[in-house]
Amino acid sequence: MHAVVMAGGEGSRLRPLTVGRPKPMAPIVNKPVIGHAFDLLKSHEISDAVVTLRYLASVIQDFFQDGSSVGMNLAYAVEESPLGTAGSVKYGARHIDDTFLVISGDALTDFDLRKIVQFHKAKGAMATITLARVPDPLEYGVIVTDEEGHVLQFLEKPGWAEVISDTVNTGIYVLEPEVLDLIPDKTNYDFSKQLFPLMLQQQMPIYGCIADGYWCDVGTIEEYRRANADILNGRVELPNPIGEHIGGGVWVGEDVEISPSAQLFGPIYLGNHVKIKGDVFINGPSVIRDYTVVDNYTQIERSIVWRNCYIGESCDLRGVVISRQCSIKSHVVGMEGVVIGDNCGLGEGCVISPNVKLWPRKEIEPGAIVKESIIWGSQGRRGLFGRFGVSGVVNVDLTPEFAAKLGAALGATLPLGSYAAINRDAHRSSRMLKRAITSGLPGAGVNVWDTDSVAIPVLRHFVNHNPNIMAGIHVRLSPFDQRVVDIRFIDQNGLNLSRTTERDIERIFTREDFRRAYLNEMGVIDYQINPIKAYQEDFLQFVDTERIRQAHFKIVIDYSHGLAADALADILTQLGVDVVPLNARVDESKLAMLQERFNDNLQQVAQIVTAVEADLGFQLDVGGEKLFLVDEKGQMIDEIVAAELMCELALFGGSGRAVAAPVTMPNALETIAGWHKSHVIRTRNDIQALMIAHEAEPIQMAVDGTGNYIFPGFQMAIDGMMGAVFLLQQLALRELSLSQVVAYLPPVNLARGPVACPWELKGKVMRLLNEMCDNTQTEKLDGIKFVLNEAEWVHVTPNPDKPQFEISAEAADKARAKELMTLYQQKITNMLDS
Numbered sequence: 001m002h003a004v005v006m007a008g009g010e011g012s013r014l015r016p017l018t019v020g021r022p023k024p025m026a027p028i029v030n031k032p033v034i035g036h037a038f039d040l041l042k043s044h045e046i047s048d049a050v051v052t053l054r055y056l057a058s059v060i061q062d063f064f065q066d067g068s069s070v071g072m073n074l075a076y077a078v079e080e081s082p083l084g085t086a087g088s089v090k091y092g093a094r095h096i097d098d099t100f101l102v103i104s105g106d107a108l109t110d111f112d113l114r115k116i117v118q119f120h121k122a123k124g125a126m127a128t129i130t131l132a133r134v135p136d137p138l139e140y141g142v143i144v145t146d147e148e149g150h151v152l153q154f155l156e157k158p159g160w161a162e163v164i165s166d167t168v169n170t171g172i173y174v175l176e177p178e179v180l181d182l183i184p185d186k187t188n189y190d191f192s193k194q195l196f197p198l199m200l201q202q203q204m205p206i207y208g209c210i211a212d213g214y215w216c217d218v219g220t221i222e223e224y225r226r227a228n229a230d231i232l233n234g235r236v237e238l239p240n241p242i243g244e245h246i247g248g249g250v251w252v253g254e255d256v257e258i259s260p261s262a263q264l265f266g267p268i269y270l271g272n273h274v275k276i277k278g279d280v281f282i283n284g285p286s287v288i289r290d291y292t293v294v295d296n297y298t299q300i301e302r303s304i305v306w307r308n309c310y311i312g313e314s315c316d317l318r319g320v321v322i323s324r325q326c327s328i329k330s331h332v333v334g335m336e337g338v339v340i341g342d343n344c345g346l347g348e349g350c351v352i353s354p355n356v357k358l359w360p361r362k363e364i365e366p367g368a369i370v371k372e373s374i375i376w377g378s379q380g381r382r383g384l385f386g387r388f389g390v391s392g393v394v395n396v397d398l399t400p401e402f403a404a405k406l407g408a409a410l411g412a413t414l415p416l417g418s419y420a421a422i423n424r425d426a427h428r429s430s431r432m433l434k435r436a437i438t439s440g441l442p443g444a445g446v447n448v449w450d451t452d453s454v455a456i457p458v459l460r461h462f463v464n465h466n467p468n469i470m471a472g473i474h475v476r477l478s479p480f481d482q483r484v485v486d487i488r489f490i491d492q493n494g495l496n497l498s499r500t501t502e503r504d505i506e507r508i509f510t511r512e513d514f515r516r517a518y519l520n521e522m523g524v525i526d527y528q529i530n531p532i533k534a535y536q537e538d539f540l541q542f543v544d545t546e547r548i549r550q551a552h553f554k555i556v557i558d559y560s561h562g563l564a565a566d567a568l569a570d571i572l573t574q575l576g577v578d579v580v581p582l583n584a585r586v587d588e589s590k591l592a593m594l595q596e597r598f599n600d601n602l603q604q605v606a607q608i609v610t611a612v613e614a615d616l617g618f619q620l621d622v623g624g625e626k627l628f629l630v631d632e633k634g635q636m637i638d639e640i641v642a643a644e645l646m647c648e649l650a651l652f653g654g655s656g657r658a659v660a661a662p663v664t665m666p667n668a669l670e671t672i673a674g675w676h677k678s679h680v681i682r683t684r685n686d687i688q689a690l691m692i693a694h695e696a697e698p699i700q701m702a703v704d705g706t707g708n709y710i711f712p713g714f715q716m717a718i719d720g721m722m723g724a725v726f727l728l729q730q731l732a733l734r735e736l737s738l739s740q741v742v743a744y745l746p747p748v749n750l751a752r753g754p755v756a757c758p759w760e761l762k763g764k765v766m767r768l769l770n771e772m773c774d775n776t777q778t779e780k781l782d783g784i785k786f787v788l789n790e791a792e793w794v795h796v797t798p799n800p801d802k803p804q805f806e807i808s809a810e811a812a813d814k815a816r817a818k819e820l821m822t823l824y825q826q827k828i829t830n831m832l833d834s
Helices: 033-043 057-064 084-092 113-123 177-182 191-201 221-232 400-413 428-440 456-464 499-511 531-542 545-551 564-574 595-612 639-651 668-675 687-691 720-734 738-743 759-775 814-833
Strands: 002-006 048-053 073-078 100-104 107-109 127-133 141-145 151-156 167-175 206-210 215-217 250-252 263-265 268-270 281-283 286-288 299-301 316-318 390-393 419-424 447-450 469-477 484-491 525-527 554-558 578-582 616-620 627-630 658-662 680-683 699-703 709-711 715-718 750-756 777-779 784-787 793-798 804-810
Touching: 002 033, 002 084, 033 048, 033 057, 033 100, 033 107, 048 057, 048 084, 057 073, 073 084, 084 191, 100 113, 107 167, 107 221, 113 127, 113 167, 113 206, 127 141, 127 191, 141 206, 151 191, 151 206, 167 177, 167 191, 167 215, 177 191, 191 206, 215 221, 221 286, 281 286, 286 299, 400 428, 400 469, 400 484, 400 499, 419 428, 419 456, 428 469, 428 484, 456 469, 456 484, 456 531, 456 715, 456 720, 484 499, 531 564, 531 720, 545 720, 554 564, 554 595, 564 578, 564 720, 578 595, 595 616, 595 627, 616 720, 627 639, 627 720, 639 658, 639 668, 639 699, 639 720, 639 738, 658 668, 658 687, 668 680, 687 715, 709 720, 720 738, 750 814, 759 784, 759 793, 759 814, 793 814, 804 814
Parallel strands: 002 048, 002 100, 048 073, 127 206, 250 268, 263 281, 268 286, 281 299, 299 316, 419 447, 419 469, 447 525, 554 578, 554 616, 658 680, 658 699
Antiparallel strands: 100 167, 107 215, 127 167, 141 151, 141 167, 390 484, 469 484, 616 627, 699 709, 709 715, 750 804, 777 784, 784 793, 793 804
């Protein structure tokens, strides 16, 4: 027996789920709804079928092809213009010469098709309509039959006053081929409105067979959710199991990973290669489809998540449907009835209000509260670049194709035939993305020097000292989150890119306005041998090697499993430093660690310093840029105090040059500079501003109070390795211990904290803050600094990456500093409410 499967529906009431796919391809638990129809046919030994198509026909054709992958023999009939339900069946069944079955490809059912066919033949019918009883028949075609099953009347979507039966047309028919002769060729013709009433008028034998079993017309979001839940709750008798039942009403596909601390309360379906992380809570009925990752502490209830999605930490999703390839960042709240289309990105902490629908490819900013559906445009993605370059969750935000486009965009900003240097850390994610970026550069006519894996200061030095290199790229696993990769871009001077250059790259990337080099202009990829050697040679020329050797230092240093040991270990050996190394072996599983673990490692350094009676201890971050200190007594030095310390040592006996520091660093720096007849250049609170501070006037060094140090005499970039050796040099010069220098430094009393503010209100807050400036001395640098008196100030700035303001305050004591910070937090809160 042959079947005709009607699959031309657009599914307009299912949007945004059906934007980009026909309605029959909407997945129900483990496969598209039309796939369940094929399983039903096959279980009744019907394997030959013609599929009628119209809307996005190629999607179904490409997925099922000849049907062999699902055990069917499929042919396709694609309508050139809308033919209606009956017209499309005639077009598809024109070569069928025996009784055949018509079934909808966008409904879910477990009807016994054999009984329906037997009923048809027993009645000698020309057409048999399969009927089902439903509680609310208003949205369906109601059909009235007599006791024998003869069809007496058709009511298409009646009102309650017209309803005289609860039996409705399911769209499943058994037809004799002669019926097709009643349907005009290439004409829009409908079964319920035209063909069946005509047959009734001509007194042809047309019957209704009331079927037992499950049937759901997956026509709305509510029905779509119901169909998924009904399968999970066992209300549908499927021919094949949806997966392996592991107990508790949980079914899984292949290679599913579930953390022992996760709590799952069925019914739940987890598709192939799904990963459920620690302390996740999932309450059914819920579906998590293939290759989706649900990160730590997230709660999901009564929700459907399609394949290839990432759900970040501590999200709360209740009664939502999330389409394919969406990135949901941490702390997102999705409320009842939310539907999210394909390829959407939801920023950290955003809230999606009940019944909101997001059409595909929408970007919702961190902290945004979305109260209305978004169909056109997006929610204002603020830029490709962030504080750490281009960052994102690997294989979710940063995919190989994304990285290749990024490389092409960078290449388009560089001169034809120039060079770009690229390197990475030791993690496999970085390797993958580095290769993808590399593939995008030659097509833009840019040559690539691959420096393999070196610390970031080494790459900066290599780029700065090679005039042919116009840019550098470092790909690393974020030290703060093992799921995130940072792609750092460096200009020809080894510094971070200017905002203007970032905008140029972003514009080209967004418009895909890539330069395509001609055949003989394409770039080449070469490998630079040992850029570390040149770095070491220049490094040793900059420091006083003899003075350090004579001091016979003994130190403990933690390399944080990064790449700095490759360069610094040999330098320390040549300087005669007795080193106790920790975590010097590169380990890709430890390149990112929580701040708590990082602090534990620094505590370990402190313990070992006292145990081996070392002169001091160092901890480098994984990239070799940040430096953290421990004195000879095992005391960990606060980063701001460490910045004071480095300024004091750099200015002692110096040339009178200034030091550079962000506007939010304490007034103690001015005190220290005054001791040495120097001064402080204040900059914006970002690394790029520090790196270019020397353009205003020559400076001795730059600090930021977070472990970053810049020594312009060596390179105008952050270098934790140089910071460590410079500190040894200056302590040898002063013949003092670390604790002795720290002891006489001015005290620091700072308080810092955020205050939440929606993106759209940041401008209003800044305007109101500016209006406050009339009565107070202010400095407008990277926000507004209210100078209250010689000892007290408060600095307020909008966070560029989050929906919040950052407040810093200094006073004569810590309690007063915290009081000022709290006062201005409250001022901003009041402004938001005004």
